[in-house]
Amino acid sequence: xxxxxxxxxxxxxxxxxxxxxxxxxxxxxxxxxxxxxxxxxxxxxxxxxxxxxxxxxxxxxxxxxxxxxxxxxxxxxxxxxxxxxxxxxxxxxxxxxxxxxxxxxxxxxxxxxxxxxxxxxxxxxxxxxxxxxxxxxxxxxxxxxxxxxxxxxxxxxxxxxxxxxxxxxxxxxxxxxxxxxxxxxxxxxxxxxxxx
Numbered sequence: 001x002x003x004x005x006x007x008x009x010x011x012x013x014x015x016x017x018x019x020x021x022x023x024x025x026x027x028x029x030x031x032x033x034x035x036x037x038x039x040x041x042x043x044x045x046x047x048x049x050x051x052x053x054x055x056x057x058x059x060x061x062x063x064x065x066x067x068x069x070x071x072x073x074x075x076x077x078x079x080x081x082x083x084x085x086x087x088x089x090x091x092x093x094x095x096x097x098x099x100x101x102x103x104x105x106x107x108x109x110x111x112x113x114x115x116x117x118x119x120x121x122x123x124x125x126x127x128x129x130x131x132x133x134x135x136x137x138x139x140x141x142x143x144x145x146x147x148x149x150x151x152x153x154x155x156x157x158x159x160x161x162x163x164x165x166x167x168x169x170x171x172x173x174x175x176x177x178x179x180x181x182x183x184x185x186x187x188x189x190x191x192x193x194x195x196x
Contacts, residue, residue: 043162044098050155051095058087087112094159103166110163113156120149 065081090112097105124145 040165043158046158047098047162050159051091051098055091058084058091062088101166103163106159106163110160117152117156
C-alpha cells in the first residue's frame with residue numbers, strides 16, 4: 001500500500017516541474033522574438049541609411065577619379081572612372097530595390113558588394129604578405145582597412161537579411177496568386193464539361 005501511494009505522488013511531482021521549464025523557455029523565446037521583430041521592423045531604415053552612405057562614398061570616389069583624369073589622362077584613370085560609375089549604378093539599383101521592394105535589384109548590389117569585399121580581403125592579405133619589415137604608417141593603413149572590412153561586412157549582412165525578408169514575401173505572394181490561378185483553371189474545365 002505504501003508503495004502504491006508513493007509512486008503516484010512522485011509521478012505528480014515530476015509532472016509539476018516541466019511546465020515551469022516550458023514557461024521559462026517561452027519567456028526566453030518570446031524575448032528573442034521581440035528583439036528579432038524590432039530589428040526586422042527597423043531593417044528597412046537601416047538599409048536605406050546604408051544605401052545613402054554607400055552612394056555618398058561612391059560619389060566621392062567619382063569626383064576623385066574625375067580629378068585624376070583631368071590632371072593626367074591615363075588608361076588607369078579612365079578605368080577607375082568607369083569602375084566608379086558602375087558602382088554608382090549599383091547603389092542606385094539598391095535604392096530602387098529597397099524603395100520598390102524588388103529583390104532582384106538588391107541581389108545585384110549584394111553580388112557586387114561581395115565581389116568587392118573579397119577583393120578588399122585579397123588586397124589586404126597581399127599587402128601584409130609583401131611587407132618585409134613592420135612599417136607603422138602601413139600598419140595604420142591596415143587597421144583602417146580592417147575597420148572598413150568590418151563595416152562592409154555588417155552592411156552586407158543587414159542588406160542580405162532584408163533581402164531574405166523581401167524574397168520570402170515575394171514567394172508567398174506568387175504562391176498565393178499561383179494557387180488562385182490554378183483553382184480557376186481547374187474549375188473552368190469542369191464547367192465546360194458540365195455544359196457539354
